Structure formats: C-alpha cells, structure tokens
Amino acid sequence: MADLSINLAGIxxxxxxxxxxxxxxxxxxxxxxAFEAGWGGVVWKTIGDPIVNVSSRYSSHNVGGMRMxxxxxxxxxxxxxxxVNFKEIKECKExxxxxxxxxxxxxxxxxxxxxxxxxxxxxxxxxxxLNFGCPHGMCERxxxxxxxxxxxxxxxxxxxxxxxxxxxxxxxxTPNITDITQPARAAKRAGADAISMINTINSVTQVDxxxxxxxxxxxxxxxxxxxxxxxxxxxxxxxxxxCAADPDVQLPISGxxxxxxxxxxxxxxxxxxxxxxxxxxxxxxxxxxVEDMIDxxxxxxxxxxxxxxxxxxxxxxxxxxxxxxxNLNYKRIASIDYDKCIGCNLCYVACEDGAHQAIAxxxxxxxxxxxxxxxxxPIPEIKDEECVGCNLCSIVxxxxxxITMVDVDTGKPPMTWKEYQEKLxxxxxxxxxxxx
Amino acid sequence: xxxxxRTDQETAARMMADIEPAYTDQQAQVEADRCLYCFxxxxxxxxxxxxxxxxxxxxxxxxxxxxxxxxxLSSNILGASCARVCPTTVLCEGACVLQDRDQKxxxxxxxxxxxxxxxxxxxxxxxxxxxxxxxxKVAVIGGGxxxxxxxxxxxxxxxxxxxxxxxxxxxGLNTYGIAYYKLTPEVSLDEVEVVKSxxxxxxxxxxxxxxxxxxxxxxxxxxxxxxVGLGHxxxxxIPGEDLPEVMEALAFIEEIHTQPLHEVAVGExxxxxxxxNTAIDAVTQAKRLGATSATIVYxxxxxxxxxxxxxxxxxxADGCGFVFHAAPVEVLGESSVTxxxxxxxxxxxxxxxxPVPGSESVIPCDMVIKALGQEKQVQMLxxxxxxxxxxxxxxxxxDEKTGQTSVPGVFAGGDAANGGREVVNAVAEGKKAxxxxxxxxxxxxxxxxxxxxxxxxxxxxxxxSGLDRPVRVPEAEAEYYAAKGER
Ligand SMILES: Cc1cc2nc3c(=O)[nH]c(=O)nc-3n(C[C@H](O)[C@H](O)[C@H](O)COP(=O)(O)OP(=O)(O)OC[C@H]3O[C@@H](n4cnc5c(N)ncnc54)[C@H](O)[C@@H]3O)c2cc1C
Ligand SMILES: Cc1cc2nc3c(=O)[nH]c(=O)nc-3n(C[C@H](O)[C@H](O)[C@H](O)COP(=O)(O)O)c2cc1C
Ligand code: SF4
Ligand code: SF4
Ligand code: SF4
Numbered sequence: 001m002a003d004l005s006i007n008l009a010g011i012x013x014x015x016x017x018x019x020x021x022x023x024x025x026x027x028x029x030x031x032x033x034a035f036e037a038g039w040g041g042v043v044w045k046t047i048g049d050p051i052v053n054v055s056s057r058y059s060s061h062n063v064g065g066m067r068m069x070x071x072x073x074x075x076x077x078x079x080x081x082x083x084v085n086f087k088e089i090k091e092c093k094e095x096x097x098x099x100x101x102x103x104x105x106x107x108x109x110x111x112x113x114x115x116x117x118x119x120x121x122x123x124x125x126x127x128x129x130l131n132f133g134c135p136h137g138m139c140e141r142x143x144x145x146x147x148x149x150x151x152x153x154x155x156x157x158x159x160x161x162x163x164x165x166x167x168x169x170x171x172x173x174t175p176n177i178t179d180i181t182q183p184a185r186a187a188k189r190a191g192a193d194a195i196s197m198i199n200t201i202n203s204v205t206q207v208d209x210x211x212x213x214x215x216x217x218x219x220x221x222x223x224x225x226x227x228x229x230x231x232x233x234x235x236x237x238x239x240x241x242x243c244a245a246d247p248d249v250q251l252p253i254s255g256x257x258x259x260x261x262x263x264x265x266x267x268x269x270x271x272x273x274x275x276x277x278x279x280x281x282x283x284x285x286x287x288x289x290v291e292d293m294i295d296x297x298x299x300x301x302x303x304x305x306x307x308x309x310x311x312x313x314x315x316x317x318x319x320x321x322x323x324x325x326x327n328l329n330y331k332r333i334a335s336i337d338y339d340k341c342i343g344c345n346l347c348y349v350a351c352e353d354g355a356h357q358a359i360a361x362x363x364x365x366x367x368x369x370x371x372x373x374x375x376x377x378p379i380p381e382i383k384d385e386e387c388v389g390c391n392l393c394s395i396v397x398x399x400x401x402x403i404t405m406v407d408v409d410t411g412k413p414p415m416t417w418k419e420y421q422e423k424l425x426x427x428x429x430x431x432x433x434x435x436x
Numbered sequence: 437x438x439x440x441x442r443t444d445q446e447t448a449a450r451m452m453a454d455i456e457p458a459y460t461d462q463q464a465q466v467e468a469d470r471c472l473y474c475f476x477x478x479x480x481x482x483x484x485x486x487x488x489x490x491x492x493x494x495x496x497x498x499x500x501x502x503x504x505x506x507x508x509l510s511s512n513i514l515g516a517s518c519a520r521v522c523p524t525t526v527l528c529e530g531a532c533v534l535q536d537r538d539q540k541x542x543x544x545x546x547x548x549x550x551x552x553x554x555x556x557x558x559x560x561x562x563x564x565x566x567x568x569x570x571x572x573k574v575a576v577i578g579g580g581x582x583x584x585x586x587x588x589x590x591x592x593x594x595x596x597x598x599x600x601x602x603x604x605x606x607x608g609l610n611t612y613g614i615a616y617y618k619l620t621p622e623v624s625l626d627e628v629e630v631v632k633s634x635x636x637x638x639x640x641x642x643x644x645x646x647x648x649x650x651x652x653x654x655x656x657x658x659x660x661x662x663x664v665g666l667g668h669x670x671x672x673x674i675p676g677e678d679l680p681e682v683m684e685a686l687a688f689i690e691e692i693h694t695q696p697l698h699e700v701a702v703g704e705x706x707x708x709x710x711x712x713n714t715a716i717d718a719v720t721q722a723k724r725l726g727a728t729s730a731t732i733v734y735x736x737x738x739x740x741x742x743x744x745x746x747x748x749x750x751x752x753a754d755g756c757g758f759v760f761h762a763a764p765v766e767v768l769g770e771s772s773v774t775x776x777x778x779x780x781x782x783x784x785x786x787x788x789x790x791p792v793p794g795s796e797s798v799i800p801c802d803m804v805i806k807a808l809g810q811e812k813q814v815q816m817l818x819x820x821x822x823x824x825x826x827x828x829x830x831x832x833x834x835d836e837k838t839g840q841t842s843v844p845g846v847f848a849g850g851d852a853a854n855g856g857r858e859v860v861n862a863v864a865e866g867k868k869a870x871x872x873x874x875x876x877x878x879x880x881x882x883x884x885x886x887x888x889x890x891x892x893x894x895x896x897x898x899x900x901s902g903l904d905r906p907v908r909v910p911e912a913e914a915e916y917y918a919a920k921g922e923r
Contacts, residue, residue, distance in 0.1 A: 261498040285473055291491060296500035400462040 002301035003308040004294065006040075008274040009168040009193035009252045011127040013040035013100035016269065016309055017293050020256050020277035021046050021104035021129060021172070024287070026078065028088035032095065037287035038294055041100030042092070043196075043277060046077035046131040047085045047116070048106040048143075059205045059215035061231060070231035071280045072205045074216055074223050077106050077131065082116075086123040093124040100275075102170065104129040106143050110160040117164040127167050129254075130158065130192075132183070133174035133199025145199070148174035151186035158190035168193040170254060173239070175201050175232075180239040184249045195243060196254035196277065198236045200226025229280035233258030237271055244272025244317045260289065262296030269309065270316040328420055328432075329412040332405045333387040334358075334394055336380060340402040343373035347393035347403060348380045358386035359393065384408075388435075438772060439681050439701045439803050442726025448697035451724035455617040455750065456520075456546055464550040468497035471542045474533060479544060482531035484864035485512035489528060489544055496547055504551035506562040513588040514581055514627050516556070517610050518860045519548035520619045523713075525746050527860070556626065560633035567594035572877045575600065575657040577644045577820075580608020581859045582663030582850025584631050585866025586839075586873075590661075591634040593874045599636060600653075602643035606631075608665055610859060612690045615717040617724070621693050650820045654845065659873045662832060662841070662848040663866060664817070666810035666856055672709065676767030677806075685710075685718040685807035692721060703803025706730040707776050709764050711741040715807035716748065719756045722805065731757035731799065733764060735781055735789040759799065763791055767804055775800045810856060821846060831855045839869025840876070847873055 004015040018041035019025045019034050026045040034042055053075055061070030078085055086103070093101045103120040105128050107113055120128050132148030147153050154171070161169055171187040173180060175198040184195050202224050207214045214222040236257025243249045255273030259265055260281035268276045281289055297309065306312055336347070351359040361378035373379060382393075394403040415423070423429035443451070459467065471493040479489045488507050495504035508515035524530070524545040532541030555562060572595045576583045579601030587597045605611050610624035632638055642648055653660050669684040671677060681703060691700050706722040708715050711734035723730040732751070734741060737760050741748065751758075762778040769775070780795035812830030825833040825842035832841055832848040839847035849865030851857065874880070 261494075262500060263498050286475060288475075288491070289494075292495050292498065292500060292503060295503035295506070296495065296498060299500055299502045400465070 203227030579606030838872025
C-alpha cells in the first residue's frame with residue numbers, strides 16, 4: 001500500500017486529508033470525531049475575538065435533484081472564546097499526537113498577532129493558518145479578505161507574524177482577487193512557510209421570489225455570503241495551479257475548495273497541493289467520507305505504481321501552460337459510436353446552434369438502430385471536415401464513451417502561436433486563412 | 437411424452453442466462469449517484485451481515501470499485517453470491533428510504549454484484565491480513581454458506597480451520613441448489629476459492645459420521661461448527677410417488693448444476709407440487725429448459741403462498757401455470773407418469789386447507805416435481821451428537837448471538853439451526869458463531885456487531901416514516917413499543 005503521509009513545511013500528518021477551518025473544526029468534540037474517522041489533520045475554526053453570529057446563516061445552490069452543488073454562508077470566525085479554543089487545541093493534540101492540529105488565526109495589531117502566535121505554540125499546535133480570506137463580516141473590520149486583497153498589507157502582517165513564529169505559518173488566500181499569485185508572492189516575500197487556498201467566493205445563491213429576499217434570510221434582509229462546495233472546485237484548481245506554477249511563489253500548498261472524494265483530492269495533489277482541506281462535503285455527509293478518500297487514493301496510487309502520495313504531488317503542473325505554447329497544428333475531431341448512441345440528438349442541436357454546424361442529421365442506413373433508436377428517425381453524423389474539435393458534443397452527450405474525440409494526423413509539424421508569429425515575421429509562412 | 441432433452445445448447449444458455457444482467461459502468465454510476473448516502477442507514481440494518489451499503493455505493497460513485505468490494509467482502513465473504521441470490525426486496529432494498537419519497541429503491545444487489553465482479557479473482561488480496569495464529573484448531577462440518585461464513589471469519593481471527601464437506605464440491609446449495617439464472621455454480625466455486633485463499637483447508641468427499649467419526653473431530657479440534665443445512669424433500673405419501681418421473685425439486689435443480697444445461701431432461705408437461713421459493717425455482721427452470729407446460733399445484737390460495745412476490749412474478753412472466761386450492765391424491769401411470777390426480781380444497785374455520793369430497797380431477801402430465809420443503813436432518817444430528825438439543829421442529833438449539841449449542845465446544849448456524857432461511861442468514865450466523873467460538877477459545881470479544889436478522893413481520897406497525905415499507909425492523913420496533921407501553 002502506498003505511503004500517504006505528508007510533510008507540509010514541517011507539519012506532518014499520516015495522510016493529506018485535513019478538515020478545513022470551518023464549522024466541522026469548531027470544537028474538540030468534533031475534532032475527536034474527525035480523527036476517529038481517520039482525518040490526518042484539522043485546521044481549527046478561525047480563532048479571534050469571539051464574534052456574534054446571525055440566524056440564519058447558510059444557503060444552497062441546488063441543480064436539478066442535486067443539493068449543495070454550491071454552498072454559501074454568512075458566518076464569521078469562532079464565536080467561542082480564545083481561551084476555550086486554545087485549551088481544546090491542547091487537549092486534542094495531547095490525545096492525537098500523530099495528527100496535525102493547526103490553529104487558524106485572525107486578529108489585527110502587531111502585538112495581538114504576536115500574542116496569538118505565542119498562544120498557538122503554547123497550546124501545542126503543529127502550525128498556524130492566517131485567515132486572510134473571509135469575504136464577509138470580518139473585512140468590514142479590516143480583517144479577513146480586506147487583508148487578503150491587498151498584497152502590501154499581507155506582506156506587512158505576515159512580516160509581523162514571522163517575527164514571533166516558532167511553528168510553521170500557512171497563509172490562507174482569498175479567491176476574491178484578480179490574480180491569486182500577487183498575494184501568494186507577498187506571503188512568500190514576507191517569509192511564510194506555506195499557502196492555502198481557496199477561502200470562499202463572494203456570492204448570492206438564490207432569491208426567494210415570493211418574499212424577494214435572498215437566502216440566507218435574516219429578518220427581512222440578506223447579505224453577500226462566501227461560496228464553496230463542488231461548484232468552486234474548478235476555480236480553486238485554477239488558483240492552486242497558478243501558484244504552484246509561479247516561479248516567484250514556490251511555497252508548499254494546501255488545496256481547498258469543493259473537495260468531496262478521493263478523485264477531487266488526487267486532482268488537487270496532481271496540480272501541486274501537498275495537503276487538501278475539506279469543509280462543505282463534511283457539512284453534507286459527515287466525517288465518514290474520509291474512509292473513501294484514504295481507500296480510493298491509496299488504490300489509485302497502487303494502480304499507478306506510485307509508492308507515495310508525494311510522487312503524485314505536482315505531477316500535472318508542468319503540462320498546464322500558457323496558451324501560446326500550445327501546438328496550433330494538433331487536431332482532434334468527434335467520433336460517434338453508433339452502438340452506444342441513444343438518438344437524443346443533443347449533440348446535433350448543441351453543435352448546430354451553439355458551435356460550428358459540424359453535425360448533420362442523416363438516414364440511419366447501415367448504422368442500424370443501435371441500442372433502441374427509432375426507425376426512420378435521423379441520426380447525427382460528424383462532418384469531419386467541419387469539426388474544429390471543440391469537445392462540445394462529447395461533453396453534451398449523455399452516454400459515456402459514445403462521442404469520443406480522436407486524434408487526426410494533420411501531417412504538419414508542431415507549431416506554437418509564438419513560432420507562428422516568428423514564421424509570419426520572417427516571411428517563411430503565409431497567414432493561415434481565416435475560418436470561412 | 438417422457439422426460440427427455442427438450443432444448444439445444446444455444447437456447448438453453450439463453451433461457452438460463454442471468455435474470456438480472458451485470459450493470460455496465462454507466463448504469464452503475466447512474467444508480468450509485470442516486471443513493472443519498474444516508475447516515476446509520478436502514479439498508480444496513482436490514483442486511484443480516486451488516487454490510488456498510490452507503491459506503492460501498494459511494495465508492496462505486498467515485499470509481500473506487502476495489503474499495504467498494506473491500507467494504508462488501510469484509511462484512512460478507514459471500515458478497516458475490518448474495519448480490520445475486522438475496523431476496524433484496526425484503527432485505528436491504530426493501531428498507532431503502534427512497535421509497536418514502538416515491539422513488540424506486542436503490543438496486544443494492546446489482547451494485548454489489550458490480551463491485552464484486554470488478555475484483556473477481558483478486559478478492560483475497562483486498563482483505564485485511566489474518567490475525568496472528570492463535571494455535572487453535574476448528575473443524576467445520578458442512579461447506580455451505582454457513583460453514584464458509586464461519587470458516588472465513590475464523591481464519592481471519594487467526595485460527596486453523598478445516599471444513600469437512602460430504603459432496604465433491606463445497607458451496608452447499610450455492611453450488612448445487614440456487615436457480616441457475618440467479619447464480620451459476622462457477623460464481624459459488626470462485627467464492628470457495630476465496631475462502632481457501634484465506635488459509636482454510638477444505639476436505640470434500642468426507643461425510644462426518646460416515647467417513648470420519650464425530651468423536652475424532654471432538655478430540656482433535658478445539659471447537660466444532662455444525663453447518664449441515666437441511667435434508668431431503670418431504671415425501672407426499674400418496675400412491676405413484678415412486679414412479680421414475682417423480683423427482684425431488686432439489687434433485688432436479690442439482691442436475692441443472694452438474695450437467696450441461698441442454699442435457700437436462702424435462703417432461704413435456706411438468707407439474708410442481710408446492711408453492712414456496714423452491715417450487716418457483718423448479719417450475720421456471722423446467723419451463724426454461726423446454727417443457728411445453730409447467731404448472732404449480734398448491735393446496736391453498738394465491739394469498740397464502742410462501743413464495744416471495746417477486747419470485748411469483750418471475751414464474752408468471754415465464755408462462756408457468758398455477759392451480760390453487762388443489763391437493764395431490766395420486767400420481768397416475770403404470771410404468772411412467774401420465775397424470776396427477778388432485779382434489780379441490782377449501783379453507784376450514786382455522787384456515788387449513790380441507791379436501792372437498794368428490795371434487796377429484798386429473799391434471800395430465802409426464803413429470804412431477806415435489807417441492808414441499810426440506811426435512812431437518814434429525815437422525816443424522818442425533819447420531820453425530822446424541823446430547824445435542826433440538827427443538828420441536830428439529831432445529832439445532834443454539835444461542836442466537838454466539839451459536840453455542842447444548843454440547844460444549846459445539847456451535848451451529850445456517851439452515852440446520854434456523855430451519856431454512858436465506859444464504860445471507862447462513863453467512864451471518866456462521867460469522868456470529870465464529871466470533872462465539874473465538875470468544876470461547878481466546879476469551880476476547882470481537883468488535884463490531886453482526887446485525888440481528890431484521891426481516892419484516894407482516895402487519896407490524898411501522899416506526900419512523902409512517903409509510904408502509906416492505907421491511908420492518910422487528911427487534912427495534914418491539915423495543916420502541918415496549919418503551920411506549922403499547923405492546
Ligand atoms: C431450491 C432452493 C433455492 C434457494 N434459493 C435461494 C435464493 O434464491 N436466495 C437465498 O438467499 N437462499 C436461497 N435458498 C436457501 C439457501 O440455499 C440456504 O438458506 C443456504 O444454502 C443455507 O446454507 P447452509 O450452509 O446452512 O446449508 P447448505 O447450503 O445446505 O450447506 C450444508 C452443507 O453441509 C454438507 N453436509 C451436511 N451434512 C454433512 C456431514 N455429515 N458431513 C459433511 N458435510 C455435510 C452438505 O453437503 C452441504 O454442502 C434456496 C434453497 C433451496 C433449497
Ligand atoms: C460555514 C462556513 C464557515 C467557514 N468559516 C471559516 C473560517 O472561520 N475560517 C476560514 O479560514 N475559512 C472558513 N470557511 C472556508 C472553508 O474553510 C473553506 O475554505 C471553503 O469552504 C472551501 O472549501 P469547501 O469547498 O470544501 O467547503 C468557512 C466555510 C463555511 C462553509
Ligand atoms: S442543522 Fe438544522 S437543526 Fe441543526 S442547527 Fe442547523 S437549523 Fe438547527
Ligand atoms: S448526444 Fe450522444 S446519444 Fe445523443 S444523439 Fe448525439 S451521439 Fe447519440
Ligand atoms: S437507504 Fe437507500 S438511499 Fe439510503 S443509503 Fe441505503 S441504499 Fe442509499
């Protein structure tokens with residue numbers, strides 16, 4: 001069985017799965033339950049001067065029958081006292097010495113940051129995470145994403161923290177910013193040991209059309225909340241990769257955002273995360289989901305012949321590159337397997353109205369009725385010459401492996417956009433004719 | 437008009453093919469995605485072996501099939517055959533909460549098959565390594581589901597186990613008795629290999645009490661598990677019963693499992709007496725193997741039949757006939773069967789079927805299959821262990837939780853102890869007894885309960901949703917109502 005243990009900037013845990021700083025890591029009781037279920041680490045619910053929360057706090061973006069595709073909250077940091085939180089961290093760490101317990105912190109002045117760092121160390125925390133990400137409530141008070149959106153402020157505050165740091169410091173970044181590498185570089189410059197991302201994204205999930213007030217509803221009003229859950233995974237992966245690939249960042253990453261199973265986790269790790277953190281999926285299904293994460297990831301690593309999860313870390317970082325480095329002479333086109341096609345013609349309408357008019361509706365002929373297509377009803381046929389290989393039909397098709405994208409040999413050597421520009425400039429090549 | 441081959445190889449293979457074919461990857465994904473992943477799910481409570489169903493379904497949903505199979509097999513070593521033979525509508529699927537929101541229950545059995553198929557041949561590598569050897573030796577009599585379930589669990593607890601099986605192959609009724617279109621002998625024999633690969637020795641062709649004295653086992657082993665199942669079919673006790681075309685259902689089904697399918701001889705017009713699940717298996721398989729007509733004759737009415745509703749549906753869909761309220765009087769024929777004389781019955785005040793004098797009639801047929809239920813092996817058990825306590829129905833008396841019988845060192849489970857239930861009950865009872873034996877030999881209890889069997893009691897009041905789900909949890913309900921002082 002592959003070795004799942006990790007070491008993120010000196011924070012060790014038996015597996016890369018950490019509970020994110022959020023309601024599931026609110027109390028020692030929950031952390032015990034998490035560790036019993038198998039989680040490798042817990043990032044404690046952000047500790048600071050206790051706040052007061054509103055009721056209600058969450059709302060959901062449901063799609064069809066699926067609940068919590070996206071999840072939104074207007075909760076603040078911990079509503080428990082700083083003393084109680086550190087006391088419980090100590091308890092937890094004593095009972096689970098092999099797991100990672102990380103204190104998430106949020107405060108304001110230099111003295112307060114120093115004080116919090118000392119308390120975290122005294123409680124036995126393996127590291128701290130600085131919450132520069134919370135997009136609501138705290139930023140109005142000059143904390144959370146108000147810090148995270150301003151690289152200069154990040155650099156200053158991380159600098160203060162590093163003055164007092166005796167344990168590893170992770171800086172948690174907000175996604176509510178145009179270029180995630182800017183705050184990441186600032187954290188690096190200030191000496192942070194690692195970064196984590198993403199915190200939640202500004203959002204309004206739904207408007208109650210009778211009351212005309214969005215959820216979460218608080219006495220006739222609502223507020224912008226932080227968005228997370230499966231829907232944010234692509235955004236998080238993009239940011240994790242951007243930081244992993246940036247030569248000016250080069251910090252270990254703890255990936256967060258929409259992770260719910262071993263596959264999600266493996267993708268974050270392949271794009272450069274050392275550990276991964278989970279909140280929404282636990283809020284939906286409980287700590288037990290980690291069993292599949294551990295089991296599935298280790299089966300996958302075994303299948304791929306990797307002895308350790310560290311071999312997977314960053315494996316896919318290099319192949320995601322700038323657009324201008326892609327080969328303009330590569331071509332793939334769609335191909336339909338008529339033994340699988342059920343005749344819904346969604347591919348046709350998608351290509352006809354939404355893409356490049358490269359699918360015709362034709363007589364079934366030799367291709368027969370497949371798994372149950374109606375006699376006389378036309379079936380889709382790819383016009384190979386017209387197909388630009390956009391992938392749309394294969395994405396739309398409801399049958400697995402029915403439309404596949406197959407490579408076509410163009411007989412031309414690889415050429416990037418940059419090379420193309422050079423060839424144009426030197427007169428070696430005429431411009432490629434515009435699409436008709 | 438005699439018992440003869442009535443089909444060809446190709447037709448036989450088609451007619452006897454899986455009644456529920458294997459899921460494709462996409463079908464499995466779609467079905468797995470429907471599962472709500474309930475916490476402390478009722479489907480788990482309804483599985484006698486307590487498989488963590490939501491956990492394995494969730495793993496299928498994320499294409500961790502090996503992990504799914506591990507979850508299944510670590511609770512139920514015969515997970516592959518149970519996936520095919522369990523009466524899921526009255527077990528896990530019957531308890532699925534989706535029925536309470538007007539949806540079809542999750543097809544747990546088919547998903548279980550999908551996961552176990554995915555690891556066929558590699559099962560043992562998935563399971564946790566057995567515990568350190570305890571130095572204790574345990575003998576298991578009978579290599580059916582109960583014996584295999586017990587042996588696998590014992591081996592995993594570190595004991596040296598030997599199974600003694602009187603037949604040429606182990607697997608019990610899984611190998612010789614289940615309807616072919618549900619489970620082929622190959623799947624059963626593969627499972628036997630899995631149990632062997634856990635380190636269990638299986639000695640086939642050894643009948644304890646005949647080839648090997650019971651006393652030897654008691655002397656040479658630290659404990660003995662009795663998983664001997666049931667015996668022959670009850671006899672009719674009517675004239676003509678000894679004609680050559682009168683067969684026991686089990687003998688007929690065994691031919692299907694030991695001969696090429698198209699070589700199994702059936703009558704042109706077959707009558708099956710009885711209306712339990714075995715009768716259904718016999719009548720449908722006779723029809724599928726080429727009988728022009730196959731008809732069930734049952735003493736009582738449609739409502740009274742012991743067969744499960746979905747089994748009855750299979751037989752009706754196969755075009756089998758049903759003659760209710762008719763009791764057999766005589767098998768007609770000189771040297772071979774020509775018909776069955778029956779008499780009409782009516783329920784008396786107590787609901788028993790009483791023959792109506794003068795209402796005899798004849799059902800022409802050339803083969804009669806008796807499916808009246810299996811006898812307990814009282815004589816064999818008393819010869820093996822004269823001190824073994826049996827109840828009035830001939831079942832081995834044993835402690836429900838530990839399998840301990842009245843004889844020290846002897847444990848029991850499966851059909852011999854429960855009187856004849858399902859494969860999954862036999863596996864669960866074997867597993868419980870293994871833990872009972874372990875506790876007796878080593879003094880430590882094994883963590884993790886095996887669920888008590890929770891198949892529904894008709895007419896009991898529902899707990900929870902208030903809707904009428906087919907599966908009840910009688911033990912839980914009894915406690916609930918006792919606490920409320922209602923029952
Ligand atoms: C026709 C039929 C169809 C069925 N269909 C289903 C179904 O679809 N689904 C389902 O869940 N259940 C079904 N069942 C029930 C199921 O087969 C049994 O509940 C299950 O097999 C019981 O397991 P067991 O190990 O207790 O007994 P068995 O399977 O009967 O195994 C007992 C074994 O002990 C051996 N043995 C007995 N005495 C000795 C001895 N002295 N020495 C050595 N070996 C001995 C026997 O040869 C046999 O192999 C069916 C039963 C029948 C008869
Ligand atoms: C209700 C709720 C409260 C949260 N509180 C905090 C917090 O106190 N500190 C913090 O750093 N992140 C907080 N988060 C953000 C999560 O830690 C995490 O970054 C985000 O939810 C994305 O992960 P997910 O998609 O797995 O939920 C909170 C998220 C939710 C849903
Ligand atoms: S989950 Fe429901 S019951 Fe629990 S605190 Fe929230 S609103 Fe209340
Ligand atoms: S979308 Fe797929 S299934 Fe539907 S018509 Fe096109 S190829 Fe066939
Ligand atoms: S009860 Fe049904 S929906 Fe719930 S976990 Fe079991 S199979 Fe899934």
